[in-house]
Amino acid sequence: MEAGLNTGGNRQLGPYAVTVESESISAGPAPEAPGLVQAPRLEPEQAGLEALQSEIGRLSVLVRSLASHLPSFSYMPELQMAAAQLEASGFPQALVGEVLERVERRLGLRQSQDQAGEVRVRRGIAAELESMLAVSPGPGGAAGGRRVIALVGPPGAGKTTTLAKLAMRYGVSSRAPSVILSTDCYRVAAAEQLRAYAAILGLPFALAETPGSLSRLLVEQRHKEVVFIDTPGCGPNDQDCFEEWSRAFAGHPEVEIHLVLPATARYEDLMRAWRRWSQLQPVKLIFTHTDETTFHGGWMGFAISAGLPISCLSFGQRVPEDLEVASKPLLMRMLFGSTARAANA
Ligand SMILES: Nc1nc2c(ncn2[C@@H]2O[C@H](COP(=O)(O)OP(=O)(O)O)[C@@H](O)[C@H]2O)c(=O)[nH]1
Ligand SMILES: [Mg+2]
Structure with a gap:
């Protein structure tokens, strides 16, 4: 089905037409409309569209580059963000992957679409790291021993x-x-x-x-x-x-x-x-x-x-x-x- 932006049909934008096909946005030269007076150029909208396209392009490069540094791209965004922070602090990638899997299990998240909220994820990560790190305060074992x-x-x-x-x-x-x-x-x-x-x-x-x-x-x-x-x-x-x-x-x-x-x-x-x-x-x-x-x-x-x-x-x-x-x-x-x-x- 072809639906015009806002109006339910093709809309003339100077030399360009904007059509929305299902969920994709496409822009291309507008067909000649016989008998119609050429609409005035709407340059600010055209410029806005180009800016939007270039922003989408920039974001997709950024997301791809971030994803390539993460142990797995199948995690929900809050986990991906936390993983990036752990890696930035010096944790090795393999260990970060293990922490994320444990947090997923702890919070009962099975899919990247599951929602957990940033605070819950942070607490989950802190709890996992706390259980993985061991401490034995100070020297000596048995109290009072040599x-x-x-x-x-x-x-x-x-x-x-x-x-x-x-x-x-x-x-x-x-x-x-x-x-x-x-x-x-x-x-x-x-x-x-x-x-x-x-x-x-x-x-x-x-x-x-x-x-x-x-x-x-x-x-x-x-x-x-x-x-x-x-x-x-x-x-x-x-x-x-x-x-x-x-x-x-x-x-x-x-x-x-x-x-x-x-x-x-x-x-x-x-x-x-x-x-x-x-x-x-x-x-x-x-x-x-x-x-x-x-x-x-x-x-x-x-x-x-x-x-x-x-x-x-x-x-x-x-x-x-x-x-x-x-x-x-x-x-x-x-x-x-x-x-x-x-x-x-
Ligand atoms: N900033 C900082 N300096 C330290 C620390 N521990 C030791 N140092 C310094 O590091 C240097 C080497 O320490 P030293 O005890 O002689 O090291 P050793 O060769 O392992 O015995 C000395 O100048 C210490 O004062 C610390 O936790 N922080
Ligand atoms: Mg020494």
């Missing part, structure tokens, strides 16, 4: 600074007999930095000259209730270093190994680091430098992929202030709003 904590991770991640913060919070403040052990014998300044922290905190300090001599020190210090062990960072290609440290810890199941990684690294870089550091069998993650980024999807996505709980977050250089014990509400506030410092203010 704690032996080792920090491992790449050089410059913030291990020594974080160790001093932990020593203050879980050693000095708890008044439990504690000791700080450094195994960073590669760089003289590194051990001295920790010795200085130990002196300020009033805690005993000992240096293991080699990874092998750590065993002897751990036996010597077996009566201490809290033992903090700092380690040097292995370079990415130094496989010998990783093997040496895995051997050093293998005979000491009492050591709780926390992997310290910078929150500023991208998801892919963290996964690459994980392939090496997982050899040491860490049981918890600490993320540092969280104050230096507002993109928290990369490291949170990594924590989900690695399947390890987050124990602490470091958000600055100050010892001992700039350390927060991880909690799910804190992670959600960081992800959906602000930095660790602001999120906890």
